Amino acid sequence: MSHITSMKPDHKKLGQELDLFCFSDLVGSGLPLWTPKGTIIRNLLDDFVWQLRKKHGYQQVDIPHLTKKDLYEKSGHWDKFKDELFQIKTREGHLLALKPMNCPHHIQIFDRKPHSWRDLPQRYASTTKQYRDEQTGELNGLARVRAITIDDAHVFCRKSQVKEEFLKIWDIIEEFYKIIGFDLTIRLSFHDPKNKEKYLGTAEMWQSAENQLREIAKEKKVKAPEVLGEAAFYGPKIDFIAHDSLEREWQVATIQLDLNLPERFDLTCVNEQGEKERLVMIHCAIMGSIERYLAILLEHFNGALPLWLSPVQVAILPISDKLNDYAQKIADNLEAENIRTEIYDRNDTIGKKIREAETQKIPYIAIVGEKEEKNNTLSLRQRAKGDLGEIKITEMIEKIIQETQDKIIN
Secondary structure, X not given: OOOOOOOOOOHHHHHHHOOOEEOOOOOOOOOOEEOHHHHXXXXXXXXXXXXXXXXXXXXXXXXXXXXXXXXXXXXXHHHHHHHHOOEEEOOOOOEEEEOOOOHHHHHHHHOOOOOEHHHXXXXXXXXXXXXXXXXXXXXXXXXXXXXXXXXXXEEEEOHHHHHHHHHHHHHHHHHHHHHXXXXXXXXXXXOOOOOHHHOOOOHHXXXXXXXXXXXXXXXXXXXXXXXXXXXXXXXXXXXXXXXXXXOOEEEEEEEEEEOHHHHHOOOEEEOOOOOEEEOEEEEXXXXXXXXXXXXXXXXXXXXXXXXXXXOOOEEEEEOOHHXXXXXXXXXXXXXXXXXXXXXXXXXXXXXXXHHHHHHOOOOEEEEEOHHXXXXXXXXXXXXXXXXXXXXXXXXXXXXXXXXXXXXXOO
């Protein structure tokens, strides 16, 4: 697939031109504001991820954005990241932080009651914000922000269930990125044994966890280079690298194995023998930072998003004002089938309307004149393919519904 142009696409410029997001000096740097069109794209992506997770037994949970210092001291995040946290002192003198991670909160939900081995695995998912006090000079559009939306999930399971759960998540990642159109490679991100102070846990824990990831990669029969120093501070991970149309590499999805936080929070189940058994955690994100992912996606497609992801799927262009009622009738028919439309009913020439719709990279343009009104049809143009001729409204609806369901990349 090639979306390369002579000028390198810039997601910041595309976001402004396509009216997807903006920034405000009054709100602050690194805090994007999402327009209606941008919010549609975010929700479509997040819903797609959720539908894939739902098939594999995940449950949605919700967590607050503020947390006492105590939780992050117990998890180890306070010692590792306290300089990057937004800290807040209450009127009563309690120290809170805007959450930099979601895993300790999911742990608290899991640990609300005792668990039998029959209850496992437990799989929790939240699409939620986390916050980092990034330095102003490091901020870059959506690629580096202070308010980060993560499609986060955690699995609580027994050691014997780790491989199966990893492979399920791997399937989700492969299905998602195949639809999007990215080629993926993987790497094993391990700890650096020469820099032990960066990590929680014992050398034995790390060796056991890293060996499990080697076995999983072997099962998938993929080449997996091992990169030292790229592990999370609590455990090793399998990172998925996307290759975009500009021949760049991006670390996107990740699956992380954690033996340390279950130890710190004493997470157990009662096993078949009636004894307490230490559990393990799996952390996973399919897109990771949704802001960063959308920056990658916009540049990969140069703003020309696939039909199913486009905030406006069909632009309806009446040739003159007297065709506005017919244009509205078409829009009503399309919107009844959940097809996203926009009517260009301004008093402009049809040529100007077409140029504007093309600039907005709308996948389909429906032109309506007196002939189309008489025939109950429309003249259809498709982005990158041009004129498709005169077709019936019902035929266009069927075409767009099918392409949307199939998530075709045009």
